[in-house]
Amino acid sequence: MNCNLFKFVLLLIAAMVLSQSVWSQKVVFVPQFTAQSQFAGYYVALQKGFYKDEGLDVEIRHIGASSSQNSIDLLVEGKAHFAGAQLMQGIVARSKGVKLVNVLQLSQRSSLCCVAHFPVGDPEKFKGKKIGRWHKGFSEPCLILDKVANLGIQWVDYNSGIGLFTHHAVDASLMTSFSELIALRMSVGEFPDTNIYRFADKGFDVPEDAIFVDETYYKNNKAVVDKFVRATKRGWEYTRQHQDEALDITMAYMKANHVVSNRTMQRMMLEEVLRLQVNKETNKPDYKPYPKERFKNLSGIMVSAGVMPRLFDYEDLMVGGARKQ
Amino acid sequence: MGSNKSFSARLSLNILLMVSLIFIVALIFVAISSSKIIIDESTKSAQLTLDVVSAEIEKDITEVEISTSAGAQIMMAYLNNDMVCDFMVQSFVNKSDLLTASMIAFVEGVHRGDTWYSTYAYRDSLGAIKMKKLGSEDYDYRYMEWFQIPYMLKQPYWSEPYYDEGGCNQYIATFACPIMDKDSNVLAVMTADIPLLHIASRVNSIHPYEHSYMNLVSYNGSYINANDSNGLVGQTLMAMAYESQNEAIIESCQRIVNGESGLSKVLQGSVASLSVFKPLHNGWKLSLVCEYRDIMARTTQMHIMLALVCLFGLLVMFIICYSIVRRLTRPITELSEAAISIAKGNFATILPEIRTEDEMLRLRDSFAFMQTSLGHYISELKSTTAANERMEGELNVARNIQMGMLATNFPPQLSAFLQPAKEVGGDLYDFLIKDNTLYFAVGDVSGKGVPAALMMAITRSAFRFFSGLGFTMGQVMGRINKAVAEANETGMFVTCISGRIDLETGVMKYCNAGHNPIIVMPPSGEPYFLKAKPNLAIGLFDSFVYEDEELTLEPGTRLLIYTNGISEAETRAKELFGDDRLLAWAKEKGAVVPRQLDPDGSNKVERQVVDSLLETVRKFVEGNEPNDDITIMSILFGQK
Structure with missing residues (x-):
């Protein structure tokens, strides 16, 4: 009798564990930077239970600000299932042999700027200058410009912030329109627009924020990837519709992660991130994958500029969720 | 200030008003001056506070800088x-x-x-x-x-x-x-x-005024004095400035992050603030914000106290001023009461006694003189009024007598009207019928009033006496002239027209002594002025020989005799009625009145003629009072 009861309890526990694993798939998502409203859509999807609705138990694991690793490094190391990274980062990584696939192209525009202490109408102005860049990446368009125009830029890698620029340790610095540029304005006030070189306005409007997964993981967990992508899109759509609520969720998330910022800056950042998600051709946030023709052109330029070692097929990277759209 | 207020009250209120205006101007001047001084002093005080706190912070950070630099040197x-x-x-x-x-x-x-x-x-x-x-x-x-x-x-x-x-x-x-x-x-x-806790605490503890606060921001504008209670954690100065959407605040904060030293004034909503700021040597920036309402709070209190004291002073001044003016003007009040008493006829009213030898005494003397003069004047006025009343009564009697002298027993062929311009007049008319002959006369004595009336009475009496005695009309006029001239010592004269009509034959004998011509309205043909020989007016020369003339009247001929009160009747614009209008009236109105005598023996037919002319003249003068006696006589030679 006691033996039967014991077996029954064991069966019950096994069933519960099994059901948990079936109905609540644990996944880890690593955004490319510390907590901020750049990732509001993910926080909203988590907070509003959109991931849970898809049967996913998502953990958003930010990389420490002081870490030299980037999100793709963690994906490669198997410490994350989904990584947020810029499209060109993914292209470079794939070119280097990292088996990545792009499952969602959130951003449709480039936010990259090169902000200088001098007017920058002509790229020649950057010749031989000391320019700050993120040591974790994100700087590929400027690296291409450096090579193509033979500018001989002296690159200064840094972690984050605008300190190198405001203390005049560098002549110019790469910044994003949704983060550092806003932080600069919040710090020094008005800054002359003539000193800002916006790559999107100079014919180098390459989309940025995307979600990547390991190719093997993708092949084995297509359903999970689809769910994650669906819930993430839902999160961003909700964010677009309820920006104040999304900001509340983001600020609470940042506070819990001891990330110090102010609502004004985070609001401006979110507005800019949402703007960057709007496809300039359709004028909608349609999350369209990067077009094949443009990919070919971009890859060619990147290889010739030495930013990536070799060409590869568009389908290798754009397989899966992104292609389906 | 109502008109029923006393002089004392009005004078006091006027003085109060003027002094209040002076006080208000003075208060405004004091308020502006003191506010400026207070603001200047407060600005200096704020800058001093800023200097003291910045020196304390600089001491700490310098200590850290020196010890760390020394350590680096050693290491x-x-x-x-x-x-x-x-x-x-x-x-x-x-x-x-x-x-x-x-x-x-x-x-x-x-x-x-x-x-x-x-x-x-x-x-x-x-x-x-x-x-x-x-x-x-x-x-x-x-x-x-x-x-x-x-x-x-x-x-x-x-x-x-x-x-x-x-x-x-x-x-x-x-x-x-x-x-x-x-x-x-x-x-x-x-x-x-x-x-940063102790630096933040020190900065946050500085409150020179109730709502003032101090901020310390880093090189890049982040709040160093941030803590959970002031909500500045993670904030930057410019973010707060942009959040305010206030251009003045943004400009002020921009100056701070630019590392400027100075002060700025900002207005947010209804709150005006003073901000003083300076950079520290390590790139941090310290600022102190004070609201003007706090700075001005004590000054405002002082201004209110000053205003209350002024108000109290004004009240006391009004009471004192009112009492003094009331005392000074009491003789005027008493004189006023005396004047009322005098006005009521009490000329024996005793005037108030004035002990001061000033304008009041002169006023009292003037009153006394006026009182005496007024007594005399009233007394004379009474006598004059009595005489006038007596004379007026006598004139009324004379008028009645004169009007009584006028013949009123009109035969059917005659109607007449006389209206003196004054109580008694100088016009006359008369008629009488004797032996089937109608005697008539119309005259106008030069001048008016009693002398003219007396002359009129003499003329009328003479006409009545000499008519019917068998004299020609020239002889009748000559005797009237003599009688009048003998009694005329004042040089007056009478224009007169008299005549007699044989009621059987229609032969009219007439004599015109300088009077207006008769208007003849024949039964057929146009009316016309009857020409007459140029005899002198009566009363001028007692020996003047008057000539009479003759006109045979057709049955139905109407004669209109009048004085210059008709032909010279004038409007207010001094336009005369004139002979032309008179002749026109005769054509349009006088000639159309029936030429048949009233079979009842009344003179209503001729009365219509007289009334018609009178109405026409009255309409013409448009209510203007006549300045001369008016006499009209209408005679119809006709059959019954």
């Missing part, structure tokens, strides 16, 4: 000795109450070729000093600002405020100083972490 010679490095940072933290941590972080490759090597001493939450080795892929200090900026610039650097998670778990700022060899190659960076 240049001992970088290859890990134990000395450890001892250095440990003792550095241990000896300074200001520090929570210190670190020596080596440049890549300097410490035995290592990518990272650092020695870090810090106080834990219990205050014990602990040691750590930092530097890894997860803590890659090579790309951190506190390391990178002093490394690149080869200068000391103050970091932005940040939360030291895992260390002292509070907001800190790091002072980083490069350790360089003799060739100025940076080998390592030595840091000192100072908690």
Whole structure:
């Protein structure tokens, strides 16, 4: 009798564990930077239970600000299932042999700027200058410009912030329109627009924020990837519709992660991130994958500029969720 | 100020008004002047407070800078000795109450070729000093600002405020100083972490006024005095400025982050504030904001007190002023009462006694003179009035007598009307029928009033006496002239027309002594003025021989005799009725009246003629009072 009861309890526990694993798939998502409203859509999807609705138990694991690793490094190391990274980062990584696939192209525009202490109408102005860049990446368009125009830029890698620029340790610095540029304005006030070189306005409007997964993981967990992508899109759509609520969720998330910022800056950042998600051709946030023709052109330029070692097929990277759209 | 107010009240109120205006102007001047002084003094005071607090903060940060720089200098010679490095940072933290941590972080490759090597001493939450080795892929200090900026610039650097998670778990700022060899190659960076709590507390405790506050921001504008209660954690000065959407605040904050020293005035909503600011030597910026309502609070209180004192003073002044004016003007009141009494006829009213020899005494004397004169005048007036009343009565009697003298027993062929311009007149008419002959006369004595009336009475009596005695009309007029001339010592004269009509034959004998011509209205044909010989008016020469003339009247012929009160009747614009209008009337109105005598024996037919002319003249003069006697006589020679 006691033996039967014991077996029954064991069966019950096994069933519960099994059901948990079936109905609540644990996944880890690593955004490319510390907590901020750049990732509001993910926080909203988590907070509003959109991931849970898809049967996913998502953990958003930010990389420490002081870490030299980037999100793709963690994906490669198997410490994350989904990584947020810029499209060109993914292209470079794939070119280097990292088996990545792009499952969602959130951003449709480039936010990259090169902000200088001098007017920058002509790229020649950057010749031989000391320019700050993120040591974790994100700087590929400027690296291409450096090579193509033979500018001989002296690159200064840094972690984050605008300190190198405001203390005049560098002549110019790469910044994003949704983060550092806003932080600069919040710090020094008005800054002359003539000193800002916006790559999107100079014919180098390459989309940025995307979600990547390991190719093997993708092949084995297509359903999970689809769910994650669906819930993430839902999160961003909700964010677009309820920006104040999304900001509340983001600020609470940042506070819990001891990330110090102010609502004004985070609001401006979110507005800019949402703007960057709007496809300039359709004028909608349609999350369209990067077009094949443009990919070919971009890859060619990147290889010739030495930013990536070799060409590869568009389908290798754009397989899966992104292609389906 | 109502008109029923007394003179004292009105004068006092006027004085009060003028003094109030002076007080108000003075108060405004005082308020403006004192406000300016207070604002100037408060600005100086705020700047002084700013200087004092900045000196205190600078003292602390300078102490950290000097000790860290000295440590960096010393460590240049001992970088290859890990134990000395450890001892250095440990003792550095241990000896300074200001520090929570210190670190020596080596440049890549300097410490035995290592990518990272650092020695870090810090106080834990219990205050014990602990040691750590930092530097890894997860803590890659090579790309951190506190390391990178002093490394690149080869200068000391103050970091932005940040939360030291895992260390002292509070907001800190790091002072980083490069350790360089003799060739100025940076080998390592030595840091000192100072908690911002005590600096923030000091800054946040400064409240020169109730709503004033002080801010300390970093080189990049982040609040150093941020804490959970003031909601400034993670905020920057410019973010707050942009959030306010106030151009003045944004401009003021821009000046602060630009590192300017000075002051600005900003208005947010209805709250005006003064902001004084200055940079510290390490790039931090200190500012003090004071609201003007706080600065002006004591001044406002003082102004209210001053206004109340003025108000009380004005009230007292009004009471005193009213009493004095009332006392000074009491004789006027008494004189006024006396004047009322005098006006009522009490000329014996006793005037008030004035002891002062001023305008009041002169006024009283004038009143006394007026009282006496008024008594005499009233007395004379009474006599004159009585005489006038008596004369008026007599004139009325004379008028009645004169009007009674006029014949009123009109035969059917005659109607007449006389209206004196004054109580008694100088016009006359008369008629009588004797032996089937109608005698008539119409005259106008020169002048008016009683003398003219007397002359009229004489003329009329003479006409009545001499008519019917068998004289020709020329002889009748000559006798009347003589009778009048004998009684005429004043040189008056009478124009007169008299005649007689044989009622059987229609032969009219007439004599015109300077009078208006008769209008003849024959039964057929146009009316016309009857020409007459130029006889003199009667009363001028007693021996003048008057000639009469003859006209045979057809049956139905009407005669209109009148005085110059008709032909010279005038409007207010001095336009005369005139002979033309008179002749026109005769054609249009007089000639159309029936030419048949009333079979009843009344004279109503001729009365119509007289009334018609009278109505026409009255309409013409449009209500203007006649300035001469009016007489009309209409005679119809006709059959019954």
